[in-house]
Amino acid sequence: MLLFKDTSMVFTFFFLVSLFFIVKVDATYESHSDKSPYIFDFTIKRKKVLYNNDNEKIILSINNSNDTYGPTIKVKPNDEVRIRVTNLICNEQELAKGANGKSKIWQDYCQASLHFHGLINIGNKVDGVPNLTQKPIENGESYWYNFTIPEDTCGTFWYHSHSSVQYGDGVRGLIIVNCVEYDTLKNNIINHLEIFGTSTLQSKSLLFADKNVLSSTTFIPKKFDDVTKEHNILLSDWYHERTIDILEKDVLVDDGTNDPRFESSLINGVVENNVQMKILESNTKYLILRLLNSGTSGTQVFHIPNKKLIIFETDGTLLNPYVTDTLTMAVGQRYSVLIKIEDEDKNEGFPIVKGINGCNKMMGYVTKTFWFTPIENESTITQNVETYIQENQSNNIRISKLPNFNNDELYKEYDNAKDGEIWKSNNDHSLKRIELFYDNYKAENTYKVNDKTFEEYLESPIIIDNSNNTILEIILNSKDHMRHPWHLHGFNFQIVSMGKGTLYKSAIVNHRTDIDSVKQYFQDLKYWETSRKSPLIRDSINIKGHSFVVLRVNLTNLTKKQLGKWLLHCHVEWHVSKGLGAVFQITNTSTATPNNGSNNKPISIDTMTTKIKVLTIYCILICLINYYIYIKFI
Numbered sequence: 001m002l003l004f005k006d007t008s009m010v011f012t013f014f015f016l017v018s019l020f021f022i023v024k025v026d027a028t029y030e031s032h033s034d035k036s037p038y039i040f041d042f043t044i045k046r047k048k049v050l051y052n053n054d055n056e057k058i059i060l061s062i063n064n065s066n067d068t069y070g071p072t073i074k075v076k077p078n079d080e081v082r083i084r085v086t087n088l089i090c091n092e093q094e095l096a097k098g099a100n101g102k103s104k105i106w107q108d109y110c111q112a113s114l115h116f117h118g119l120i121n122i123g124n125k126v127d128g129v130p131n132l133t134q135k136p137i138e139n140g141e142s143y144w145y146n147f148t149i150p151e152d153t154c155g156t157f158w159y160h161s162h163s164s165v166q167y168g169d170g171v172r173g174l175i176i177v178n179c180v181e182y183d184t185l186k187n188n189i190i191n192h193l194e195i196f197g198t199s200t201l202q203s204k205s206l207l208f209a210d211k212n213v214l215s216s217t218t219f220i221p222k223k224f225d226d227v228t229k230e231h232n233i234l235l236s237d238w239y240h241e242r243t244i245d246i247l248e249k250d251v252l253v254d255d256g257t258n259d260p261r262f263e264s265s266l267i268n269g270v271v272e273n274n275v276q277m278k279i280l281e282s283n284t285k286y287l288i289l290r291l292l293n294s295g296t297s298g299t300q301v302f303h304i305p306n307k308k309l310i311i312f313e314t315d316g317t318l319l320n321p322y323v324t325d326t327l328t329m330a331v332g333q334r335y336s337v338l339i340k341i342e343d344e345d346k347n348e349g350f351p352i353v354k355g356i357n358g359c360n361k362m363m364g365y366v367t368k369t370f371w372f373t374p375i376e377n378e379s380t381i382t383q384n385v386e387t388y389i390q391e392n393q394s395n396n397i398r399i400s401k402l403p404n405f406n407n408d409e410l411y412k413e414y415d416n417a418k419d420g421e422i423w424k425s426n427n428d429h430s431l432k433r434i435e436l437f438y439d440n441y442k443a444e445n446t447y448k449v450n451d452k453t454f455e456e457y458l459e460s461p462i463i464i465d466n467s468n469n470t471i472l473e474i475i476l477n478s479k480d481h482m483r484h485p486w487h488l489h490g491f492n493f494q495i496v497s498m499g500k501g502t503l504y505k506s507a508i509v510n511h512r513t514d515i516d517s518v519k520q521y522f523q524d525l526k527y528w529e530t531s532r533k534s535p536l537i538r539d540s541i542n543i544k545g546h547s548f549v550v551l552r553v554n555l556t557n558l559t560k561k562q563l564g565k566w567l568l569h570c571h572v573e574w575h576v577s578k579g580l581g582a583v584f585q586i587t588n589t590s591t592a593t594p595n596n597g598s599n600n601k602p603i604s605i606d607t608m609t610t611k612i613k614v615l616t617i618y619c620i621l622i623c624l625i626n627y628y629i630y631i632k633f634i
């Protein structure tokens with residue numbers, strides 16, 4: 001059978017086939033259902049954007065985006081992910097500033113990296129910490145982050161640069177790991193509200209007394225899909241100047257002891273007030289919101305007037321749904337929240353819902369109003385919405401006066417959806433305690449943890465030999481007066497205890513319950529033993545000034561991917577620049593040596609271009625051979 005009418009068609013066919021292979025190398029896929037890897041191609045480049053109508057700012061844009069966020073990555077457990085990051089951050093003048101060791105600030109800023117915040121068990125070499133788990137990605141170079149989403153991963157995560165203070169200017173985005181358990185929990189909440197309504201919801205209480213209900217699927221979940229909308233809300237502080245300029249001018253200078261003040265806040269990348277999220281339809285009954293505090297410094301507050309927020313996931317941990325009015329989020333934290341849209345939210349047949357956002361700025365808050373509005377763009381509806389917003393704007397919002405406002409970590413109120421218990425050891429040998437003390441050394445303009453800066457820990461980490469299959473207990477003491485948001489890489493932790501004052505390891509060992517902090521610690525341990533709850537598992541936490549927190553990390557049955565050097569650091573970019581962080585090196589002398597990332601070397605663009613050229617020549621040769629075979633033998 002003749003498939004091609006003439007030889008030129010044969011050539012064209014094979015040439016197109018070869019082109020397909022060339023194109024696939026660089027293609028970016030956001031979602032698919034087959035087993036092939038998810039490939040993302042991120043080019044980070046400086047870009048001038050306008051905000052507040054005509055103000056200019058240079059941001060770091062991923063793939064030419066007009067705001068400081070890259071695309072949302074949506075994956076499932078067991079998916080393979082490949083992300084290529086290409087660094088085109090600095091122009092020649094900026095590169096010259098950092099060249100030959102002239103300015104370390106600019107040298108660091110012109111390099112690139114990508115960290116996957118909260119994704120654990122994906123491997124140390126893809127943790128994205130320059131000069132610790134990988135070589136920095138230099139200007140003009142590309143680097144592949146290849147990993148598999150672990151089986152038990154579920155919920156909301158994010159990616160961000162770990163180089164200098166870059167992610168404040170861009171290089172950040174959301175990662176959603178979809179999974180059956182999340183959907184089951186969500187649908188069970190909706191089912192509960194369908195039966196009992198919202199009038200019975202009690203603030204500061206758990207929705208279900210019995211956790212078994214979380215796994216029940218006695219109804220048809222899909223019937224609510226049409227009336228449920230899901231939306232992501234990315235919150236951040238906002239500086240009119242670039243973070244690198246602030247770092248150079250105001251932070252890493254002799255008199256730079258105070259934090260720079262941010263001017264405003266961002267809701268989904270927008271600086272202006274009264275942001276509209278056009279997502280509602282006339283029949284929308286439920287709103288699922290994934291919230292992320294992706295800021296560089298400020299704690300975020302989220303509130304919907306006259307509505308209950310039903311919180312059912314945080315930091316990739318599913319929760320027995322917790323009912324509240326106002327949610328507070330430390331930098332780095334994520335939350336999934338469900339709210340119900342009622343008939344009284346409707347205006348001219350379409351729902352409009354108002355939201356309040358506060359971003360903590362020194363003693364006060366930058367406050368914003370935002371709106372969930374109809375997706376319809378008919379001019380009459382748009383006009384109605386505009387009028388409604390003008391008539392219902394909020395003035396003089398006092399964030400601290402919002403109902404059930406609380407900026408403490410709710411470490412006992414939240415409850416893991418899954419049954420569990422406190423991670424503990426059968427004997428003292430396998431419970432390893434580490435005490436850390438951090439403070440601001442104003443005379444030196446540095447922060448230190450146990451008298452060492454973050455830079456010093458890069459050279460000499462805290463070694464944890466895990467040949468005993470340890471439960472690690474980190475006692476983190478703030479000697480500073482400020483609140484700091486801490487994040488642990490590579491592992492999540494249980495929040496075992498928190499309180500005022502200082503907690504010493506020796507005082508625990510000696511059972512000094514006459515000291516308040518020790519008394520609090522043992523009271524909390526007793527609470528976990530006697531209550532039906534287990535400590536909340538998460539990866540980011542706000543720690544108040546002059547207080548302590550006890551975090552347990554489960555180092556039993558480690559895989560090779562968990563060995564290596566991992567950061568524990570404050571997520572305020574200005575503070576980590578001044579030294580507020582430490583490095584743990586998890587080793588296991590009885591198994592493999594840690595991976596220092598040296599086998600994941602950056603690939604230069606030239607190398608990649610050469611590969612594509614070779615592939616092109618190969619494909620053309622194949623075409624020619626086929627063409628020759630065709631005219632000679634067929």
Ligand SMILES: [Cu+2]
Nearest residue numbers: 484570572575
């Ligand atoms: Cu801090």
